[in-house]
Amino acid sequence: xxxxxxxxxxxxxxxxxxxxxxxxxxxxxxxxxxxxxxxxxxxxxxxxxxxxxxxxxxxxxxxxxxxxxxxxxxxxxxxxxxxxxxxxxxxxxxxxxxxxxxxxxxxxxxxxxxxxxxxxxxxxxxxxxxxxxxxxxxxxxxxxxxxxxxxxxxxxxxxxxxxxxxxxxxxxxxxxxxxxxxxxxxxxxxxxxxxxxxxxxxxxxxxxxxxxxxxxxxxxxxxxxxxxx
Numbered sequence: 531x532x533x534x535x536x537x538x539x540x541x542x543x544x545x546x547x548x549x550x551x552x553x554x555x556x557x558x559x560x561x562x563x564x565x566x567x568x569x570x571x572x573x574x575x576x577x578x579x580x581x582x583x584x585x586x587x588x589x590x591x592x593x594x595x596x597x598x599x600x601x602x603x604x605x606x607x608x609x610x611x612x613x614x615x616x617x618x619x620x621x622x623x624x625x626x627x628x629x630x631x632x633x634x635x636x637x638x639x640x641x642x643x644x645x646x647x648x649x650x651x652x653x654x655x656x657x658x659x660x661x662x663x664x665x666x667x668x669x670x671x672x673x674x675x676x677x678x679x680x681x682x683x684x685x686x687x688x689x690x691x692x693x694x695x696x697x698x699x700x701x702x703x704x705x706x707x708x709x710x711x712x713x714x715x716x717x718x719x720x721x722x723x724x725x726x727x728x729x730x731x732x733x734x735x736x737x738x739x740x741x742x743x744x745x746x747x748x749x750x751x752x753x754x755x756x757x758x759x
Contacts, residue, residue: 533563535675536648536682540621543646543669543684544569549615551576553606553631554623558586558599565598570617573599576609607635616643621682625652629659639663646684653681654698661690661698670703672711679711679718696751708759716756723749 533541537560544550544564551574552561561573575590577583583603590599602609607618618639620628628647632639639645645665649656660667666688673680681701693702699719704712723745730742 533559535673536621536680537563539671539673539680539682540619540646540648541569543644543671543682544617544619545644546570548617548643549573550617550619551607551610551615553609553618553620554578555586555601556582556622557589558601559589560619560621561599562589562593562595565595566593571598572615574610574615575599575601576604576606577601578603578605605634606631607638610635610638612637612641617646618642618644619646621646621648622650625649625654625656625659628656632659632663640687644668644684644686646682648680648682653683653701656683657698657701660685664689666690667701667703670701670709672701672704672709672715674711674714679715681715696748696755699748699752700755705755713756713759716752716759720749720752720756723752 541560541564546569548570549572550561550564550570552558553576555561555575555577558575561575564570565573575586577586583601586601590596590601620631628649647656657667664687665685667683667685667690669684671682673682697705700716704715727742727745730738
């Protein structure tokens with residue numbers, strides 16, 4: 531079963547030879563692919579919504595992988611027991627939702643050996659959560675698919691090295707490795723912040739003015755760093 535570019539990139543970051551859990555699995559394409567290609571021995575596909583759960587059930591049955599891919603209906607990491615899998619994947623959600631999922635089941639998180647996360651928005655918040663909870667970012671990837679830029683982050687237990695706060699926005703591994711899409715990534719961030727600034731200027735509140743100043747400073751820092759690429 532072929533995967534999208536986004537899911538293919540996520541698959542590359544899963545620890546091989548063990549078990550994986552895909553939380554918010556949708557159609558279960560990722561766990562099915564990982565099992566079919568021998569990347570993992572078994573997979574758990576978690577889904578909270580009935581519709582996607584039934585779709586995943588059909589896909590797993592069609593692939594005849596009921597014995598290798600365990601489909602579970604439940605909220606976030608509640609579908610897992612601590613230590614059931616080595617890699618936990620959470621992809622395609624906002625960072626706030628992801629951190630809520632991780633905070634809800636600390637024992638499950640602490641027993642994992644790797645987290646692979648792909649936030650749709652709020653990657654900086656996701657990186658800050660990882661650092662605060664003793665997860666060190668080991669790999670990062672950027673993928674453009676259907677004109678959408680995706681940030682994928684893999685982390686393992688450990689202390690994050692001290693770094694410039696701006697790297698939570700940029701991505702410490704992306705910056706260190708000078709990823710081919712890094713300039714595009716930074717340019718997109720600058721454009722988004724400039725749009726927010728323009729909207730904030732329409733407000734007359736002190737809070738809006740203060741946030742506007744902070745964003746203008748961040749834009750200037752990102753532009754300065756971009757010149758170093």
